[in-house]
Amino acid sequence: MVTIYDVAERAAVSPATVSRVLNGKSVKAELAARVLEAADTLAYVPNRTARTLRRRHSEVIALIIPDVENPLFTALARGVEDVAREAGYSLVLCNSDDDLAKEREYLDIAISGDMAGVIIVPAAGESNVDLLLAKGRAVVAVDRPVAHGNVDTVVFDNARAGHDATTVLWEAGYRRIACITGPNDVRPAVDRAMGWQAAMLGFDSTFPAVTYLRHGDFRTRGGQEMMLDLLQMDEPPDAVVAANNLIGVGAINAMAQAGTLPPTTGIAVVGGLPYALPFGHPIPVVHLPTRHIGMSAARILLDRLSGSQSPVSTVVLRGELTPPTPA
């Protein structure tokens, strides 16, 4: 292992000088040249662990997400990564599986690994980032608020998204519009359903909303099962709002199984479908600015890291109902 001492020796200067050269502090040009040459010929790579120990924080930020296999979160990760890299930070992706224990483990790693900051999509339930805050680390919540801890937050306008998705179906002539959403301890799932419910009651105050609401698991499987369930009702819905992309896919699968693909049964989806679904009928989608939400969170975090003391803020990003262009 070649260390800063080896470089110092070869360049005939002190380790302190090598450090200064490598960190852009002022050093006489001639010495700097010697140092750089020595570092080069020795193929010196500074040890980040030692640097982190001394500086008491690394250049790594942790991004904790509930599911790496969900395109929403990977898109978010891209957004974070792009901004973070730009600023010289690298990103560690941690997969919590929406499990508080795993999440806690990763939070501990973030603390004990001296990570610069944490961007977290809190797991369902009582996420707690107090320990992190107590240590003075920067934390930003994304997509969902944290249950405990007062931190900057970036979320979608979920109620509105649910409302918009419902409205477009209503305007297309559907009248008995159901809603399949995620678990009821996951905030965006609840909010989107609220948006749907508000919209339906606005159109028809006698609509039996609870009857047509289903909680799945925010995954394809759940969407499919709940849709089949809805279709078996005595008075099945004539359309459905899928509260996320995977539910949308599942619901469409179910419709295919039951032979009631759109436009027979209508569907609108909150969140971009991961891949265009190639069959005749266009599907209205409320596109959520997933990449943006990541970029926004990263910017806020970077701001905190550079010492900003501005009061804790919540940013709400609005989705956009798109004419369904594929891909």
Add this chain to the structure above:
Amino acid sequence: MVTIYDVAERAAVSPATVSRVLNGKSVKAELAARVLEAADTLAYVPNRTARTLRRRHSEVIALIIPDVENPLFTALARGVEDVAREAGYSLVLCNSDDDLAKEREYLDIAISGDMAGVIIVPAAGESNVDLLLAKGRAVVAVDRPVAHGNVDTVVFDNARAGHDATTVLWEAGYRRIACITGPNDVRPAVDRAMGWQAAMLGFDSTFPAVTYLRHGDFRTRGGQEMMLDLLQMDEPPDAVVAANNLIGVGAINAMAQAGTLPPTTGIAVVGGLPYALPFGHPIPVVHLPTRHIGMSAARILLDRLSGSQSPVSTVVLRGELTPPTPA
């Protein structure tokens, strides 16, 4: 920041003893109890940075993949994660964008961050892990071999997968079967195309293979463009082998646009389609054991980490042609 010294003081022992207790070395029961109690009341969290500096390696392994948004790689990541966590390691996901410069950056981070080992899907081109090997770090290549460096490797049997996909189409009666694959500096892309070519020439030695081969970018966009291109030929193919999941999605989109969805134009896909495509006709898929490939790579890495000196090996996993059950 509460350190091991604080704990030591409170428990009236030396820091060394605290360390030994926390690491399960033999210490008299009474002292151990005092230490644990002190650690508990002080809410002591050991600093991994310091430990890593001293031990000269961390409990983190890096997984470098070309595209976090590709389900193949996220599934692989799950496989790696499951095995790694089991063994007490945590995973850092790094996104190389198939870009050698970004890849090199992450490799440097792996070195300078004292990471225990690296599992890498090498970027297109001349990936080089020599530096890592020179430092004695464990490295495993997945999905593609590394251009430089002699390391354990886990790959799919890509040629066979291409061959199988082609065969199933031939047997279904298609005769002019094209192939859309990835960039020609990406090994699996080439191998799958080779499998297709071998199969076609086996069936019909006069088949003008080069005419019906297209290189896209292994993404939806590329698949779509190449498919449209194929469909515009004077003598368009009557079927196509899509060399990966995203190309498959793109190709199907293109078919939808052109109004020649299966079975009019046949298609077989190598690699599971990320989300079931709900329209009447079943699509044959050569399922690749993506999760397995990750688990296998992780096991090999862990083996090396625990000191195994067995000769460098290559593991080849076979895909399986499935009757196309959705989801």
Add this chain to the structure above:
DNA sequence: GAGTATACAGAAATCGATTGCTGACACAAG
């Protein structure tokens, strides 16, 4: 030309945990 300000390099302390070595003590064997 004397005195002060400035720039810059080196020595050494520091970050927090681990670990080789040493010494203290207990007990068994001779």
Add this chain to the structure above:
DNA sequence: CTTGTGTCAGCAATCGATTTCTGTATACTC
């Protein structure tokens, strides 16, 4: 009673880079 063997806790060195402090050489002011 002495020597030998083993257990276990503490001291201090160590990992590699950063940074404070200090000293020296040079430039600048009047």
